Amino acid sequence: MPHHAHLEFFLDPSRCIGCQSCVQACSECDTHKGDSMIHLEYIDRSQSVQTVPMVCMHCEQPTCAEVCPADAIKRTGDGIVQSARKPRCIACGNCVMACPFGVPELYIDRQIMMKCDMCYDRTSIGKKPMCATVCPSQALFFGTREQIDALRPQSMPTNRFTFGEQTITTRVNVMVPRHKAPPAPHLDVTSAMDERPQNRTVRLKVVRSEAAVEPRIDDPFGEVEI
Numbered sequence: 001m002p003h004h005a006h007l008e009f010f011l012d013p014s015r016c017i018g019c020q021s022c023v024q025a026c027s028e029c030d031t032h033k034g035d036s037m038i039h040l041e042y043i044d045r046s047q048s049v050q051t052v053p054m055v056c057m058h059c060e061q062p063t064c065a066e067v068c069p070a071d072a073i074k075r076t077g078d079g080i081v082q083s084a085r086k087p088r089c090i091a092c093g094n095c096v097m098a099c100p101f102g103v104p105e106l107y108i109d110r111q112i113m114m115k116c117d118m119c120y121d122r123t124s125i126g127k128k129p130m131c132a133t134v135c136p137s138q139a140l141f142f143g144t145r146e147q148i149d150a151l152r153p154q155s156m157p158t159n160r161f162t163f164g165e166q167t168i169t170t171r172v173n174v175m176v177p178r179h180k181a182p183p184a185p186h187l188d189v190t191s192a193m194d195e196r197p198q199n200r201t202v203r204l205k206v207v208r209s210e211a212a213v214e215p216r217i218d219d220p221f222g223e224v225e226i
């Protein structure tokens with residue numbers, strides 16, 4: 001077992017602030033020549049500005065590889081599903097259609113599918129993937145279980161996802177609220193697609209100092225509700 005096998009990727013969608021740092025950092029990588037392999041999605045653009053970063057989940061049984069007629073997608077011994085091998089990929093798009101997380105993208109100009117390989121050149125030697133090094137809110141976190149447990153006591157990682165009858169286990173973890181997690185934690189992705197973002201109310205109270213002048217009755221900043 002490599003000495004860094006205890007390092008894992010944790011994705012916490014609720015912490016994403018939509019700053020695009022991960023997208024920019026990913027696009028600077030020379031191996032995919034200016035294209036970002038991480039995608040920033042809106043959960044429900046008409047209802048909320050909440051974004052969620054989407055990386056390859058590195059499935060234990062990758063559907064993308066199973067449907068590839070050219071055997072162009074390989075999974076390494078340490079569980080990382082690689083991007084398509086150039087000499088083999090015939091750009092048929094099967095993997096794009098089959099991936100349950102909507103990750104692979106076809107680059108018609110280059111006749112190849114490319115996707116996130118968790119910065120394998122870095123993570124295979126124990127370094128963080130580029131996105132996790134720049135994410136200011138740690139929505140993308142690369143580290144140990146002990147670190148994430150200490151940092152996020154209210155959340156827990158899950159790597160099991162159900163799509164109807166099918167359950168998929170992944171190398172990448174998604175953080176879910178600890179108190180809401182069922183005994184056998186998994187995310188039902190199909191039913192979650194119908195959920196609407198919840199209204200969130202934040203109250204900011206302005207505390208006045210003793211020396212403050214007599215408060216104005218019509219003070220617009222006395223209590224701000226967002």
Ligand code: SF4
Nearest residue numbers: 056057059062064099
């Ligand atoms: S998330 Fe999609 S692209 Fe990534 S390994 Fe799983 S099936 Fe393949």
Ligand code: SF4
Nearest residue numbers: 016017019020022135
């Ligand atoms: S860097 Fe982090 S916070 Fe910024 S968009 Fe990406 S995931 Fe969200």
